[in-house]
Amino acid sequence: MAKIVILGGDGFCGWPTSLYLSKQGHDVIIVDNLSRREIDLELEVDSLTPIQPIGTRLETWKQKTGNTIRFENITVGKEYERLLKLLSDERPDTIIHFAEQRAAPYSMKSPTHKRYTVDNNLNSTHDVLAAMVELNLDAHLIHLGTMGVYGYGTAGMQIPEGYLDIKVDVNGTLHDQQVLYPVNPGSVYHLTKTQDQLFFQFYNKNDQVRVTDLHQGIVWGTQTPETELDEKLINRFDYDGDYGTVLNRFLMQSAVEHPLTVHGTGGQTRAFIHITDTCKCIELAVNNPPAKGERVHILNQMTETHRVRDLAKIISDLTGAEIAFVKNPRNEANENDLHVCNDNFLGLGLEPVTLSQGLLKEVTEISTRYAHRSDGSKIPCISLWTNGSDVESEEVIADAA
Amino acid sequence: MAKIVILGGDGFCGWPTSLYLSKQGHDVIIVDNLSRREIDLELEVDSLTPIQPIGTRLETWKQKTGNTIRFENITVGKEYERLLKLLSDERPDTIIHFAEQRAAPYSMKSPTHKRYTVDNNLNSTHDVLAAMVELNLDAHLIHLGTMGVYGYGTAGMQIPEGYLDIKVDVNGTLHDQQVLYPVNPGSVYHLTKTQDQLFFQFYNKNDQVRVTDLHQGIVWGTQTPETELDEKLINRFDYDGDYGTVLNRFLMQSAVEHPLTVHGTGGQTRAFIHITDTCKCIELAVNNPPAKGERVHILNQMTETHRVRDLAKIISDLTGAEIAFVKNPRNEANENDLHVCNDNFLGLGLEPVTLSQGLLKEVTEISTRYAHRSDGSKIPCISLWTNGSDVESEEVIADAA
Numbered sequence: 001m002a003k004i005v006i007l008g009g010d011g012f013c014g015w016p017t018s019l020y021l022s023k024q025g026h027d028v029i030i031v032d033n034l035s036r037r038e039i040d041l042e043l044e045v046d047s048l049t050p051i052q053p054i055g056t057r058l059e060t061w062k063q064k065t066g067n068t069i070r071f072e073n074i075t076v077g078k079e080y081e082r083l084l085k086l087l088s089d090e091r092p093d094t095i096i097h098f099a100e101q102r103a104a105p106y107s108m109k110s111p112t113h114k115r116y117t118v119d120n121n122l123n124s125t126h127d128v129l130a131a132m133v134e135l136n137l138d139a140h141l142i143h144l145g146t147m148g149v150y151g152y153g154t155a156g157m158q159i160p161e162g163y164l165d166i167k168v169d170v171n172g173t174l175h176d177q178q179v180l181y182p183v184n185p186g187s188v189y190h191l192t193k194t195q196d197q198l199f200f201q202f203y204n205k206n207d208q209v210r211v212t213d214l215h216q217g218i219v220w221g222t223q224t225p226e227t228e229l230d231e232k233l234i235n236r237f238d239y240d241g242d243y244g245t246v247l248n249r250f251l252m253q254s255a256v257e258h259p260l261t262v263h264g265t266g267g268q269t270r271a272f273i274h275i276t277d278t279c280k281c282i283e284l285a286v287n288n289p290p291a292k293g294e295r296v297h298i299l300n301q302m303t304e305t306h307r308v309r310d311l312a313k314i315i316s317d318l319t320g321a322e323i324a325f326v327k328n329p330r331n332e333a334n335e336n337d338l339h340v341c342n343d344n345f346l347g348l349g350l351e352p353v354t355l356s357q358g359l360l361k362e363v364t365e366i367s368t369r370y371a372h373r374s375d376g377s378k379i380p381c382i383s384l385w386t387n388g389s390d391v392e393s394e395e396v397i398a399d400a401a
Numbered sequence: 402m403a404k405i406v407i408l409g410g411d412g413f414c415g416w417p418t419s420l421y422l423s424k425q426g427h428d429v430i431i432v433d434n435l436s437r438r439e440i441d442l443e444l445e446v447d448s449l450t451p452i453q454p455i456g457t458r459l460e461t462w463k464q465k466t467g468n469t470i471r472f473e474n475i476t477v478g479k480e481y482e483r484l485l486k487l488l489s490d491e492r493p494d495t496i497i498h499f500a501e502q503r504a505a506p507y508s509m510k511s512p513t514h515k516r517y518t519v520d521n522n523l524n525s526t527h528d529v530l531a532a533m534v535e536l537n538l539d540a541h542l543i544h545l546g547t548m549g550v551y552g553y554g555t556a557g558m559q560i561p562e563g564y565l566d567i568k569v570d571v572n573g574t575l576h577d578q579q580v581l582y583p584v585n586p587g588s589v590y591h592l593t594k595t596q597d598q599l600f601f602q603f604y605n606k607n608d609q610v611r612v613t614d615l616h617q618g619i620v621w622g623t624q625t626p627e628t629e630l631d632e633k634l635i636n637r638f639d640y641d642g643d644y645g646t647v648l649n650r651f652l653m654q655s656a657v658e659h660p661l662t663v664h665g666t667g668g669q670t671r672a673f674i675h676i677t678d679t680c681k682c683i684e685l686a687v688n689n690p691p692a693k694g695e696r697v698h699i700l701n702q703m704t705e706t707h708r709v710r711d712l713a714k715i716i717s718d719l720t721g722a723e724i725a726f727v728k729n730p731r732n733e734a735n736e737n738d739l740h741v742c743n744d745n746f747l748g749l750g751l752e753p754v755t756l757s758q759g760l761l762k763e764v765t766e767i768s769t770r771y772a773h774r775s776d777g778s779k780i781p782c783i784s785l786w787t788n789g790s791d792v793e794s795e796e797v798i799a800d801a802a
Binding site: 080111114115118119122123126127130131133134158164166169177179180182183184185186188191194195198199201202205206331 | 481512515516519520523524527528531532534535559565567570578580581583584585586587589592595596599600602603606607732
């Protein structure tokens with residue numbers, strides 16, 4: 001079993017991943033500065049589900065399973081010496097890096113939020129890489145990226161797993177070359193993930209750092225078998241305009257009998273994955289590291305695609321909620337196809353949880369059950385993509401990756 | 402005439418550009434935190450030429466020409482509010498951005514230097530863009546990038562001006578698409594320039610910021626007609642292992658009768674431009690901004706290419722210096738071709754200063770004249786590209802861009 005440091009292990013993806021890997025017998029150490037909880041305070045919102053302080057979470061996990069997960073409060077990207085000491089003392093086999101600001105609308109709220117996202121995300125990724133090189137630490141770095149690096153304007157194209165084969169003219173002869181797939185990010189958040197890719201490419205080439213970059217779709221679902229063991233282990237459920245993903249926001253709207261607000265035509269296609277599959281994909285990545293000297297592994301971490309208006313229809317059929325079409329605050333095409341290659345994870349044995357299997361449980365066990373904890377004023381979103389937009393107060397579709 | 406803010410206007414390229422544009426009648430404001438001078442203190446080196454404090458420089462310029470250049474000491478990338486206030490008060494037509502750490506060897510010296518380069522360069526570029534958007538300031542942003550973003554491993558290829566035409570398979574049909582030319586940076590410094598390109602692509606697309614990104618070669622030469630007006634206006638000449646470019650280091654070695662140290666076979670081909678042509682290219686960019694909504698202009702700012710061993714030969718022939726071949730501390734191919742497209746600047750009327758025209762003047766008026774100010778111990782370089790390298794103390798070839 002491996003020793004695994006999980007940066008950002010208190011967050012929506014990090015927490016269930018930490019529990020899942022601990023349950024598999026790995027020695028898990030969470031590093032987190034609790035910034036996601038601080039952002040709740042700033043935005044004056046709270047998880048719909050009653051998440052517990054990290055100490056309570058870890059103590060409950062110990063009581064339920066006998067497993068110890070250690071915790072270090074370190075701001076990755078700022079407290080380099082503390083990160084270095086931890087990695088030097090522990091010398092983990094694997095480092096999983098969730099320690100980035102992960103909401104596209106939040107990254108576009110204001111110049112302050114743009115600057116925070118850039119400063120936090122880029123310095124955190126770079127500090128991890130610089131520390132690994134400084135320590136000669138041959139750990140496997142697993143990073144959570146997003147399929148959104150490619151933008152959603154690539155109508156009809158199949159999104160490949162990270163690389164593009166091109167032909168280059170060398171003195172009149174065409175030569176085959178493989179390059180990072182061209183990017184077209186749609187927010188400052190997505191932009192930082194495209195810049196992360198360049199960090200990985202460089203440190204992989206220059207120092208042979210072994211990296212897997214998981215390009216995740218929108219994560220849906222709240223609970224995993226591990227977080228369900230006790231209510232004190234419950235995972236976050238975000239429904240506000242900045243951090244709530246499209247599916248959570250539809251679920252919340254239907255629970256409080258608000259119409260499901262679809263942006264534009266709702267013709268935007270998005271890729272989805274259930275939170276339990278996120279955990280399983282990360283385990284597959286842990287168990288299948290690149291060899292020393294091998295280029296960065298880039299895998300698409302998603303299991304199905306849906307158009308936003310079709311999602312609204314599914315939830316409307318399930319709950320009886322109405323659907324309202326509103327203006328789109330994003331600077332994006334209204335309609336797009338999305339064909340995604342996820343052969344790598346399927347080849348490694350992933351058996352996905354589908355929306356049709358899991359959605360009813362979300363309605364009954366999460367959005368309806370905890371609806372009394374919701375704040376109706378937090379459903380609209382006021383983050384606008386450009387200064388010139390005339391949209392004043394509407395929701396947006398957030399990425400969970 | 403334009404109002405022009407020059408970020409990093411006290412540096413090696415920024416200072417002569419500021420004078421040149423002031424002489425053309427533009428209203429020039431220099432913003433600089435004097436970090437380049439601080440790095441001299443850190444490295445315990447000094448410009449071979451006796452550069453004056455910025456106040457003396459500006460007062461001398463005023464005396465000689467009657468032109469006023471204003472100066473603001475602001476750390477771009479950290480002091481956002483002060484940058485914002487300046488741009489809000491002045492609303493310049495053009496912003497020229499030199500405010501980045503620009504030496505590849507310095508960026509690889511230690512984890513601290515890697516982290517400084519990433520933090521400084523990325524936050525400075527992003528702060529300028531965020532401020533322009535916040536202020537609805539439709540200025541033309543001119544950035545100094547480097548041709549080194551592509552790496553030097555692309556044997557035989559012609560380096561294009563920023564973009565690559567590719568064919569993309571959309572549902573079985575090949576479609577033409579133009580993407581940023583794939584990058585392959587060779588140092589953390591070069592890496593940050595590849596990440597800057599993504600900032601520009603995003604803010605150009607999302608907010609229609611007008612950007613010209615100048616991919617510069619290695620700048621040589623010290624003086625311009627403006628800096629020659631008075632010794633108090635003299636430009637920097639760096640010869641240390643971190644900031645000295647290959648040509649300056651050969652000049653300095655010959656002046657102190659040290660052999661010219663060539664790395665590996667010296668078969669690396671590099672692109673060069675004289676400092677007076679840097680100024681002229683920037684003027685051409687100032688006068689030819691992209692239209693609103695037009696994509697980022699990317700231009701190669703270089704005028705000739707040479708193999709390093711051929712450069713050594715030219716200087717050896719001129720000065721009688723010996724040539725010594727030493728191990729290469731860089732993680733790079735020993736031999737490479739370099740074919741560069743610079744049609745854009747030639748089309749705009751650039752008439753380059755060639756090495757054969759200007760080199761003798763460098764020998765007589767700079768390296769020989771000021772040789773008594775040199776510190777022989779600063780010629781070797783100790784920045785190694787990877788932990789595993791067995792090179793202990795040798796020089797490297799720095800970029801001046």
